[in-house]
Amino acid sequence: MLCAIDPPPDTQVARTADRQRHAAESTAMKTGAQWGRVLERIKFPTYFKGLLTAVAVVVIAFSYYFVANEAQQQATARAQENLHSVTFALAQHIERTLEQADQISRVMRRSYVEGGNYRDLTRSIYRELDPTLYPQLGFINNKGLYVFGTLPDFKPIDLADRKHFRIHADSRGEDSLYVSTPLLGRASKKLTLQLTRRMDSASSDFLGVVVVSINPEQFTSVYRELIGRDGLIALSGFDGINRIRVDKSGFSFGHDFSNSPWFKTMRSTDHGFIDIISGIDGKHRLTAFQQLPSRSLYVTVGLPYDEIAANYLPSYHRYLPWLTGFLILTLLTLFGLSVRTQHLNTQLNIANAAFSNSMSVAVDAVEAKNRFLASVSHELRTPLHGILGHSELLSLEELPVDAQESATAIFRSASHLLQIVNQLLDISKADSGNQELKIEPVAIRAAIEEMMTLHIVTANRTGTTLTLDIAANVPEQVNTDATALKRVMHNLIANALKFTKAGAVKIRVGATASHIRFEVSDTGIGISPENQRRLFTNYTQVHDFETRETPGTGLGLALARSLVDLLGGNIGVESVLGEGSTFWFTIPRENTPMPATKVAS
Amino acid sequence: MNALAVLVVDDNIDNRSLAVRMLKVIGTVCGDQAGNAAECLEAISKKHYDAILMDISMPEVSGIDLCKTLRTMPTQAGVRIIACTAHASPREAQQFEEIGFDAVLTKPFLMNDLKLALAITP
Numbered sequence: 001m002l003c004a005i006d007p008p009p010d011t012q013v014a015r016t017a018d019r020q021r022h023a024a025e026s027t028a029m030k031t032g033a034q035w036g037r038v039l040e041r042i043k044f045p046t047y048f049k050g051l052l053t054a055v056a057v058v059v060i061a062f063s064y065y066f067v068a069n070e071a072q073q074q075a076t077a078r079a080q081e082n083l084h085s086v087t088f089a090l091a092q093h094i095e096r097t098l099e100q101a102d103q104i105s106r107v108m109r110r111s112y113v114e115g116g117n118y119r120d121l122t123r124s125i126y127r128e129l130d131p132t133l134y135p136q137l138g139f140i141n142n143k144g145l146y147v148f149g150t151l152p153d154f155k156p157i158d159l160a161d162r163k164h165f166r167i168h169a170d171s172r173g174e175d176s177l178y179v180s181t182p183l184l185g186r187a188s189k190k191l192t193l194q195l196t197r198r199m200d201s202a203s204s205d206f207l208g209v210v211v212v213s214i215n216p217e218q219f220t221s222v223y224r225e226l227i228g229r230d231g232l233i234a235l236s237g238f239d240g241i242n243r244i245r246v247d248k249s250g251f252s253f254g255h256d257f258s259n260s261p262w263f264k265t266m267r268s269t270d271h272g273f274i275d276i277i278s279g280i281d282g283k284h285r286l287t288a289f290q291q292l293p294s295r296s297l298y299v300t301v302g303l304p305y306d307e308i309a310a311n312y313l314p315s316y317h318r319y320l321p322w323l324t325g326f327l328i329l330t331l332l333t334l335f336g337l338s339v340r341t342q343h344l345n346t347q348l349n350i351a352n353a354a355f356s357n358s359m360s361v362a363v364d365a366v367e368a369k370n371r372f373l374a375s376v377s378h379e380l381r382t383p384l385h386g387i388l389g390h391s392e393l394l395s396l397e398e399l400p401v402d403a404q405e406s407a408t409a410i411f412r413s414a415s416h417l418l419q420i421v422n423q424l425l426d427i428s429k430a431d432s433g434n435q436e437l438k439i440e441p442v443a444i445r446a447a448i449e450e451m452m453t454l455h456i457v458t459a460n461r462t463g464t465t466l467t468l469d470i471a472a473n474v475p476e477q478v479n480t481d482a483t484a485l486k487r488v489m490h491n492l493i494a495n496a497l498k499f500t501k502a503g504a505v506k507i508r509v510g511a512t513a514s515h516i517r518f519e520v521s522d523t524g525i526g527i528s529p530e531n532q533r534r535l536f537t538n539y540t541q542v543h544d545f546e547t548r549e550t551p552g553t554g555l556g557l558a559l560a561r562s563l564v565d566l567l568g569g570n571i572g573v574e575s576v577l578g579e580g581s582t583f584w585f586t587i588p589r590e591n592t593p594m595p596a597t598k599v600a601s
Numbered sequence: 602m603n604a605l606a607v608l609v610v611d612d613n614i615d616n617r618s619l620a621v622r623m624l625k626v627i628g629t630v631c632g633d634q635a636g637n638a639a640e641c642l643e644a645i646s647k648k649h650y651d652a653i654l655m656d657i658s659m660p661e662v663s664g665i666d667l668c669k670t671l672r673t674m675p676t677q678a679g680v681r682i683i684a685c686t687a688h689a690s691p692r693e694a695q696q697f698e699e700i701g702f703d704a705v706l707t708k709p710f711l712m713n714d715l716k717l718a719l720a721i722t723p
Contacts, residue, residue, distance in 0.1 A: 374688075377687070378658075378687045378688060381687035381709060382613070382616070382708060384708070384709045385616065385687065385710070386619060386709075387709075388709040388711065389619040389710075389711070392712060393622055393623065393626065396626060
């Protein structure tokens, strides 16, 4: 056996290609020039992608946290700078104001202690002062009686119970400026801060208290402009009681916060920052504090955090959450898409595998069928050779008539059997695509006439006329396969003659723009519409074995159909039962073989 | 003209005897037989043959290998070797001719085919 045993050469070619590809790949890896291709081939499993996505999301979340935090800190730092400036300036301002007030009080005290005309002196000093800042100047004697004041309608009143008197009267000769909490002056009827100093005689006897009244609103009003909508300015004593508290709602005082945790912080140093959640308006404020250089007083300036955020945060801070959200969403979407793609790819691979599997099963089946047919053909031919050869030898002998007839019958039967075997092989070849087409210019008229010549004898024997009619527009030559074309013609003519007795078989050839059309008409027995449908099917002959008068396997038409398919044309039949049939087929004028014809090994 | 000496090489005895009988009817000088490659080589060493009818599918040494062997032998330079095979395709026939067969007979063949293959004018 020469055929079908060798491994298909394709396999070897594939193996060689595989080896070459492996070699090429290792070189590529060495040079690093084709890392892209290598990376492309790495398949990340889904859980790894999920891990990457999770890590990326965490990194983004942390980045967001750090960037937002950094922005927050920068904003706070800038706010602190500003707050510190304001606080420092305010502290200086108050210090100066108090210093001035203190100087006035000392001049007044000297005059009083030394027994001078302190009333005139005080009046003349008062005339030079700003009355909105200094509502009045005055003296309290050692009994607590307000003995002199600069108010126009001054009259002595008892202030012995007032703290700004008591603190001096009860002290042991300590000489310092006392700043009272704001109070409604019994003399001035205005909310004022009383700045007081103790007066002592040369022999250290308590003589009374000198009083300088100050309008606290006067020197805080400027700063209110600097601290925004919800800012807070306060002046507080070391005793933890605020003397002045100014916010948007106005002016208040006397709140005791000596028990607050942040008060301790404030007391521990002369300036700094504290966080205060106000017990009065509930606002959370960043608060700067500054001790006055030489007084037991603090200035505090607070700015609410929401205003810091609004005024000091960089503009990008506003978009950060959106940006972060967008990035995370994008990553998650990508991950989702990737998982989806992978899922689809897996399904595609499964489908592909199934497809190529069934393909190879189909190819295997076709190959097995062909091998089987080749083998059967070979095995049938060997005994046929014996039968045909010996019956031929026998017919040459001088035999009795009966024996002679038998020899001839054996020869004829064996010939028929051989014909069937040949047709089976032909159909198998045409159907499996192993038929080789040789497309070349074919002289149509000559080819048909050659086929007619083959059948003239048969036609004459059955009394049938065989005629040929070729239309004028049929080209001399057509590109097609001569053998296949002749085979189809041969089968159709043989078929027509087989079923026609003493009739006419006409062959007509015509042409359309794209095709050449061949017709073989007979005046034979015809085919019923139902049977027409079954024609051209392998192993189908219209007539049942029981009733048929004509020999044949039905393979001729099946083979014709297979060959016409190969040539890229169509085949069909029109018939009326009892009147005859017209078998036709077409082939393209310019033939390009439809199925890629394969060379059988 | 027809007095050719022909050797038939075939492992199948029926085929062999059929060929010999056909040759006899055609009228060649002799139709000697060989059942395998060894017998063939022995036969040609004893006698000169004008033509050899050779089966392809034979056990041990195939007709193809035997033909190739004969083609290397100077003593057999002029011998006409004809393949007799049931392998039917034209492609196979062409392959046999390329290997060195002078003609290919596809089984079943008739006497007329045999005459043509032996290059005897019918």
